[in-house]
Amino acid sequence: DAGVTQSPTHLIKTRGQHVTLRCSPISGHKSVSWYQQVLGQGPQFIFQYYEKEERGRGNFPDRFSARQFPNYSSELNVNALLLGDSALYLCASSLAVGVGYTFGSGTRLTVV
Amino acid sequence: GESVGLHLPTLSVQEGDNSIINCAYSNSASDYFIWYKQESGKGPQFIIDIRSNMDKRQGQRVTVLLNKTVKHLSLQIAATQPGDSAVYFCAENISGGGADGLTFGKGTHLIIQP
Numbered sequence: 347d348a349g350v351t352q353s354p355t356h357l358i359k360t361r362g363q364h365v366t367l368r369c370s371p372i373s374g375h376k377s378v379s380w381y382q383q384v385l386g387q388g389p390q391f392i393f394q395y396y397e398k399e400e401r402g403r404g405n406f407p408d409r410f411s412a413r414q415f416p417n418y419s420s421e422l423n424v425n426a427l428l429l430g431d432s433a434l435y436l437c438a439s440s441l442a443v444g445v446g447y448t449f450g451s452g453t454r455l456t457v458v
Numbered sequence: 459g460e461s462v463g464l465h466l467p468t469l470s471v472q473e474g475d476n477s478i479i480n481c482a483y484s485n486s487a488s489d490y491f492i493w494y495k496q497e498s499g500k501g502p503q504f505i506i507d508i509r510s511n512m513d514k515r516q517g518q519r520v521t522v523l524l525n526k527t528v529k530h531l532s533l534q535i536a537a538t539q540p541g542d543s544a545v546y547f548c549a550e551n552i553s554g555g556g557a558d559g560l561t562f563g564k565g566t567h568l569i570i571q572p
Contacts, residue, residue: 350501379559388547389502391559402558436501438560444551445490447560449501 348373350439350450358456359427367422367453371439377401378420379447380412381436389436395420396443424455432457470569477538479566481531481548488550492560493522493533495544502547505533535568543570 351370359365371378377396381389391404395414414420418439424431434454438447471477483491489510494502508515508522508531515522521534531548545567549560 381559386564388549388562388564389560391561394559404559446507447492448504449494451499451501 350437350448352435352437352450352453354453355451356454356456358458361427361429361457363427364423364425365427365455367424367435367437367455369420369422369437369439369450371418371420371437372448375439375441375448376418377440377443378414378418379438379440380420380422381438381449382406383434383436383452385433392422394443401443427457429457431455467564468567468569470571471538472571473540474537477535477542477568479533479535479546479548479568481533481563483529483531483548483550483561485550485552485561486529487552488561490551491522491524491531492549492551493520493531494547494549494562495542496547496565497544505546538568538570540570540572543568 350372353368369378379394380392382392383389392406392410393412394402398414409425412422434452436449436452438449440446492507493505495505496502506517506520506522508524513524519536523532535542545565547562547565549562551560
């Protein structure tokens with residue numbers, strides 16, 4: 347069975363640009379969460395979606411947005427990129443909110 | 459400050475020895491705890507979890523201990539192998555209503571010496 351898949355694996359963007367990251371959850375999982383992991387730190391929670399609705403949001407600016415599609419896949423969008431947005435962006439899927447999170451390998455975003 | 463933390467940034471153990479990685483949490487409402495292993499260039503990999511109605515749970519070569527009185531969590535790895543080298547994170551959550559997602563600590567880098 348396929349795990350959580352994320353695309354692209356690596357990405358380089360320029361300050362001020364926007365970026366869209368994609369995530370496909372494990373088959374049957376209805377919840378998708380997004381995390382930002384800066385080098386040398388633990389992942390930080392950005393968003394959680396369940397059944398296409400936002401169920402939780404971390405302490406990130408409005409430049410960050412996300413959505414979940416009817417097939418439960420998800421996109422994370424970041425506008426007006428800053429150098430500090432450079433990080434590994436992780437997607438996690440789970441059957442429901444609050445338990446059993448499985449992570450993908452992430453998208454490495456570099457902002458120059 | 460972070461909710462989950464208290465760790466040795468780097469822990470070095472001899473191959474074959476047991477290792478213990480510690481973690482403290484501050485949110486008394488948290489009732490679900492997970493240990494993840496993260497290898498370089500990969501996402502966190504689930505190791506073992508425990509709910510607050512338990513104080514010990516065992517898996518294959520791993521044991522998680524939960525002390526709710528002092529809000530402390532530990533991961534014990536028996537007979538460490540070279541493949542155990544990685545960064546280990548503890549994470550906490552409020553199950554069922556975890557709209558705030560997982561809260562991670564900064565992690566402990568486990569190095570296995572040959």
